[in-house]
Amino acid sequence: MSKCFNPDCLTENYPKDDTCKNCGSKLLLKNRYRAVRIIGEGGFGRTFYGIDDQKTAGSRCIIKQFLPQAQGTSNKKKAKTLFAQEARQLEKLGTHPQIPKFFDYFTQDGRQYLLQEFVDGDNLAQELALEGVFDEGKIRDLLLNLLPVLKFVHENKVIHRDIKPENIIRRRSDNQLFLVDFGASKVVQNVDLAITSTVIGSAQYSAPEQTFGKTNYYSDLYSLGVTCLHLMTGVEPFDLFDTREGEWIWRDYLLNNPIQNDLARVLNKLVEGASNKRYQWVDEVLDALKQKEAETLISLEAKSSANLYFERGNHYLELQDYKNALDCFENVIRIDPNYGFAYQRRDFTSMQLAKISRKNNLSLRVQKMLQLSPLVVSGAIAFYAFLPTSGGVVDYINPMEAESVEVPSSNSSVGLEPSRYYELGNRAYDEQRYNVAIIHYNSALRGDPNFVDAYNNRGISHHALGEYQEAIADYERIMELDPSYMRAYYNRGNAYKSLGEDQKAIANYLQAIELDPTYTNAHYNLGNIYREIGEAQKAIAQYDKVIEIDPNYKNAYYNRGIANYSLENHEQAIKDNTETLRIDNTDTNALINRGNSHFALANYPQAMADYNRAIELKPDYQIAYYNRGNVYRVLENYDLAIQDYQKSIELNPNHLDSYNNMALSYEKMGNIDRAIEEYQKAIAINPNYQLAIDNLNRLQNNNP
Secondary structure (H helix, E strand, O other), rough: OOOOOOOOOOOOOOOOOOOOOOOOOOOEOOEEEEEEEEEEEOOOOEEEEEEEEEOOOEEEEEEEEEEOOOOOHHHHHHHHHHHHHHHHHHHHHHHOHHHHEEEEEEEOEEEEEEEEOOOOOHHHHHHHHHHOOOHHHHHHHHHHHHHHHHHHHHHEEEEEEEEEOHHEEEEOOOOOOOEEOOOOOEEOHHHHHHHHOOOOOHHHHHHHHHHOOOHHHHHHHHHHHHHHHHHHHHOHHHHHHHHHHHHHHHHHHOOOOHHHHHHHHHHHHHHHHHHHHHHHHHHHHHHHOOOHHHHHHHHHHHHHHHHHHHHHHHHHHHOOOHHHHHHHHHHHHHHOOOOHHHHHHHHHHHHHHHHHHOOHHHHHHHHHHHHHOHHHHHHHHHHHEEEEOOOOOOOOOOOOHHHOOOOOOOOOEOOOOHHHHHHHHHHHHOOOHHHHHHHHHHHHHHHOOOHHHHHHHHHHHHHOOOOHHHHHHHHHHHHHHHOHHHHHHHHHHHHHHOOOOOHHEEEEEHHHHHHHOOHHHHHHHHHHHHHHHOOOHHHHHHHHHHHHOOOOOHHHHHHHHHHHOOOOOOHHHHHHHHHHHOOOOHHHHHHHHHHHHHHHOOOOHHHHHHHHHHHHHHHOHHHHHHHHHHHHHHHOHHHHHHHHHHHHHHHOOOOHHHHHHHHHHHHHHHOOHHHHHHHHHHHHHHOOHHHHHHHHHHHHHHHO
C-alpha cells in the first residue's frame, strides 16, 4: 500500500499511486520516498515504514514526520529543534555499523521529514515478549555488543538520554544489535555537563540526575543497566526498586535464571543511584566485564552463546524461516567449530534453501563433517534421505511447499501451540511481512486443521500479496468448516472485488449481510460497488443502512454525498457533506464536495465559503483554488479568478481545465492574445484536449 502523508487523511492507496485518492496529496517525498505503513506515533510526530521507489528492488527506510503535539509556541519550537537535532546526530553517528544510517532531512508541503535506514528485526522489548527473560549469556552479549556503540556515541560528545529495550533492535539477518532513536539525545561540551537542561527520556530507565535535567555520560550507563535488569526479570523497572529501603531488589525476581556474582556486581554498579558511585565511562564497564581469564570467557561463549544460537536456529526451523536458521547455525560453528550437530542442522537448512533457490552447495559441508565424526555424517545422510529434492527459484518460501517439510524433533527444539503461531502470524501481518505471516498461519493450521481464524487471516495475507485465488481458497475452506462464519463471505467479496468480478463480490457481501445484518463494513463496501458500477440508488440504500446502524460512520455520509451528487440531488448531497463535517470539521474533501453542490445550485456565497475554508485548512489544496476561481469567474470577478487559476497551475502544472478557464477569463476581459496563449499551453500539454482546441478555433475564427 501507499500511505498518505497528510496528517488529516492518512488514506491507504494502491502501491504505485502518486497522489492520494482521497485528498489529492502527493504520495512521494522528493519524488522517490513512499510510506507503506505507520509504525509509531509520539509527541514529536509520526514514523512510517517506507520504500525508495528509485531503487531497483525498492530500498526500505524509516520516514519520520515532524508533527508536534506540544501546546504553545515555545514548546513547538523546542520540539522542532529536537527533531532537527536528531537529523544532525544521525548524520554524524550513522557512520557506525550499529547505528541506523542517515539518508536525508528536508521539508516538503510545510512539514519536516527525516529518513534513515530501516533495521529489519525486533527490538528487545519484543524479543522479551516472544522468547522470555534473558539469561546471563544474553545479558553479557548485550553489554559487550552495545557498550562499544555507546562509547562511539560518547566520544562524539553525544548523550543518548533514552536507552531502553524499545530502542535496541536485533537485526534478523545477523543478530547484530542496533542503538536507535536519537530524538532525545544531546550534544554536550565539557562545560555543558553542569548545566540543567530539559528533562527528557523514559522515566523508568532514567538516571536520578536525569529527572532533574542534569544528564551526563554515566546517565546512559545507568539506563543500560536498568534495561538489563528488566530483560533478566521481565519485571518493569519501577517494580524492581524498593522505595522504602532505597535499593534495587531485582535478584528477588530471578526465577530459575541464575547469574554469576561478577556480572551482578557490574549491574549493581551500573544502576547506583549516587552518580559518583557509578561507572563513569564505558571503558570502566568493559574492563569489569573482561576481568575473568580469557579461558573462562571462551568457555562461556562456547557453552552459552553457541547453545543460544543453536536453540534459536531450531526455533527458526520450527517456523520454517530457513534463512535466519542458517545464520544461527553458522554462528554456532563460528563460536565452536567442534559443535557437530550444528553442521547437521546447517546442512538441513541449506537443503531447504537449495530446494527453493536451486543452489545446492552441501558437498563441502559434508566433507567438513567427515573430518569431525563419521557418526554425525551417517546421521546427516539418513536425515537427507527424507527430504524433497524438487522446487523452483522463488523469492520467498512457498507456504504450500513448506507444509510438506517436517523438522525432526530434537532435545532443544519444542514446537509452539497453534494459538502461539497464530499470534506470530498476526504480528507479522501487522508489520506487513505477509509472506512470513502465511508461514506462521501454516504452522498453526498444521497443529489445528480446523482453526478457522487462521484460515481467515491467512486469506487476508494472501489478499495483501495480490494472491486473490489463494485467499478465496482459504475463505471457502472456512465455509466448509463453519458455514455461518460471516467474515469469510465478506472477505471473499473483497477478493472478488480486487479481481474485478463485481457481481460475485456483490453476492458475497449480500451473504455476509444475511448472516449479520448489522455488519456495517459489508453494507458500506456493497454501496461502494453499486456506486462504482453506476447504480447510485442502490448505493444510497446501502449507505442509508450503514448510517442507521452507526450514525457516526463518516465515510458513509461522504460517499452517499458523492452518489447524490451524481444523481444531481444537490440538496441532499449538501446535507450528506454537512454530516461528514459534523463528525470531522477539518475534512477538506467534504468541504470541496459541499461547495460543488452549492455551486451547482448557484449558491455562490456558500460555495465560496466552503472553498475558502478548505484553503484555510489546507493552503496547498489545488482543486480548491480552481473551484474558487470558477466562482469568481461566474461572478465576473475575472482578476481574482485568474489569480486562483494561476495558483492552481502552480500547484499542478498539468491541470488543463485551469488553463482553459483562465483563457475564458482573459476573453471576457478582452485580452485575446493572452487567452490564445493559455489555450495553446493547454493543448501543448495534451494535444487531444478537445475543449481548449474548440475554444481556440472559435476565438481565432472570430478574431482573424
